Every structure is written in C-alpha cells, then in structure tokens.
Amino acid sequence: AQSVTQPDIHITVSEGASLELRCNYSYGATPYLFWYVQSPGQGLQLLLKYFSGDTLVQGIKGFEAEFKRSQSSFNLRKPSVHWSDAAEYFCAVGGGNDMRFGAGTRLTVKP
C-alpha cells in the first residue's frame, strides 16, 4: 500500500535562511508526487508536482523539489525563506482517487 512519511512535525527557520522539508514515500510503481501548502483555515495550494522526466522540479513561490528514486524521497527546498512562507506543508503521493497525504510539516519563520 502506498504511504507518505513526513518525519518533521514542526520546523523553525530564520527569515532568509534555506529550507528543506523531508518527504519519504512508499509506492509500488513510478509515483506521482506532489507538495501542497496550507495556510491557517485555508484549503491546499499546489506548490509543485512530479510525474516523470527531470527529477528536479520547480514550483511556485521559489520552491523546488528533487525526486530521488533510490531513497524514495521527494524533499522540498527553498534557498531563502520569507515570513509569508509560514504555513503547513503536505507531501502527497498517487493521484486521482488514490491520493495519500503525509501528516504535514508546520513551518515557523523567525524574524
């Protein structure tokens, strides 16, 4: 069965610092992978997705993620965090009616 693990429940970074959010997945075939962001009380907004091809994918708001099949990982990165990036981040695997989400990582940004 497919599943997603986000090992970090909560991360705090200083504004301007780099960010990496971890995501590990379990999936029987080539996965579709997604990162979503959720601000308090809001729905989920897609940051980026990986279906095939180049393993480094660029997303919105300056985010990127790298698919590493050998490590079953799809970590999200940003070189310089802005205060507005404070939110909950969810990694997801699958798609359609078989989308599985991780439990999320809450990002706090210090001034």
Add this chain to the structure above:
Amino acid sequence: DTGVSQDPRHKITKRGQNVTFRCDPISEHNRLYWYRQTLGQGPEFLTYFQNEAQLEKSRLLSDRFSAERPKGSFSTLEIQRTEQGDSAMYLCASSPPRALEHEQFFGPGTRLTVL
C-alpha cells in the same frame, strides 16, 4: 477563472443534528473528491465522483455520510446524526478530464464543529 468553492466555510452544530455541505468544482472538471482533515493530520480520502457517478467510497465514510453529484456539477456531502468525532475540516477538490496528470485543485474547506 474561479476556483473550487465550498459553502459554508464554517458550521457549528449540536450532536445528533444533520448537516450538509456544498462544493462547486472548477467548471469542466469532471472529477470531484471529498476529503476529511483532522487537526494535525493530512487530508484523508472520503469519496470520488467522475461526472455524476460515485466511483469510490472510503471505509471512513460510515452509513451516516452520503454524498451526491446529481448533475455532474456541484456536489453535496451530508452527515446525519453528527457525532463529536465528526468535527474536522471537510475539503473538496476537483480535477480535469485529462489522463495522467491527476492534479487536484482544492477548495477552502468547510470547518465543522460538533458540540
């Protein structure tokens, strides 16, 4: 270009009451999904429509839950005899009729509080 909309945004009800939520997907999106999200967790799949047909239901969807999409456009999710454990954010998502992409566009959610 309007996104997925959900109504109401917040609902407070007493245990035992029935509640109904509405989701309007992006126009021309033929696939519609309902999820439940509890505090500190990611969304969990509840059910899925392709056009007006309900193709899959999660075991999370007890007999008290029912969802419809009568004309293949908007959808409703009804919870009968609500329980305190039903308190959660209910999210709706839609996706276009293109193969392989599977990207889902989410609405803002309906937060349900059962007292």
